[in-house]
Amino acid sequence: MDYRAWIAALPGHPTQTEAGDAAGIDRSTVSRQLKRGALSMEVVAAMARAHGVKPADALVQTGHLLPGDIEGVGIEEALRRATNRQLFDEIESRADMEATAMFGKSIGVINPTPTAEVLDFPSNDRVPPRPDDEDNDTPLGAVAYSGEDEDAQRQKEDSDFD
Numbered sequence: 774m775d776y777r778a779w780i781a782a783l784p785g786h787p788t789q790t791e792a793g794d795a796a797g798i799d800r801s802t803v804s805r806q807l808k809r810g811a812l813s814m815e816v817v818a819a820m821a822r823a824h825g826v827k828p829a830d831a832l833v834q835t836g837h838l839l840p841g842d843i844e845g846v847g848i849e850e851a852l853r854r855a856t857n858r859q860l861f862d863e864i865e866s867r868a869d870m871e872a873t874a875m876f877g878k879s880i881g882v883i884n885p886t887p888t889a890e891v892l893d894f895p896s897n898d899r900v901p902p903r904p905d906d907e908d909n910d911t912p913l914g915a916v917a918y919s920g921e922d923e924d925a926q927r928q929k930e931d932s933d934f935d
Contacts, residue, residue: 774836776812783824795823 780792787795793803796819806812812820814837821831832838852860 774811776807776810776835779812779831779835780820783820783826785824787824792820792824796820797823 777789780787780789783792785791789803789807790800793800793816796816798816798819803812803816806816812835814832817831817835817837818828821828829838829843833840833843855863
C-alpha cells in the first residue's frame with residue numbers, strides 16, 4: 774500500500790503534514806509511520822474523519838480491513854435503536870402487496886394509522902389498558918379457561934364457524 778498516495782488522494786489533496794495537522798496528529802508520528810511503510814489504523818481513521826471520509830472506507834482502502842469485515846456492521850444495534858414506527862414502515866415497504874391482495878387483505882387495512890400508544894407501548898407482560906377498563910392487568914397471551922379440555926374447546930370453536 775502506498776500510504777503517501779492514499780493521503781494525497783484525500784479530499785483537498787493534502788500533503789502528509791496537512792493531513793496530520795487536520796487530524797490532530799503530531800507530524801513526527803506521521804513521518805515515523807510512513808518511514809516504516811504503514812500508517813496505523815488510528816491514524817488512518819483520524820485522517821479520514823478530518824477529511825470527511827468514512828473511517829471504515831479508509832480502513833478498507835488502506836488494507837487494514839477487508840470489504841467483508843464492514844458489511845452489515847451494526848444491523849442488530851440499528852434494529853434495537855429503531856422506533857416501532859421505523860420498523861413498521863420497513864416491514865410495510867417489504868410487504869408483497871400482490872400476495873396480500875390475493876387473500877383479500879390490504880396492508881393498509883391491518884393498521885392504516887397506528888397510534889403512538891400502540892407503537893410506543895413498552896415491552897412487558899401486560900396488555901395496554903383499554904380506555905373503559907383501567908384496571909385491566911391481563912398478561913399478554915392469557916387465554917380464558919372455561920374448564921373444558923383443549924379438544925372440546927377446539928371443537929366448539931370449529932362449530933362456531935360452520
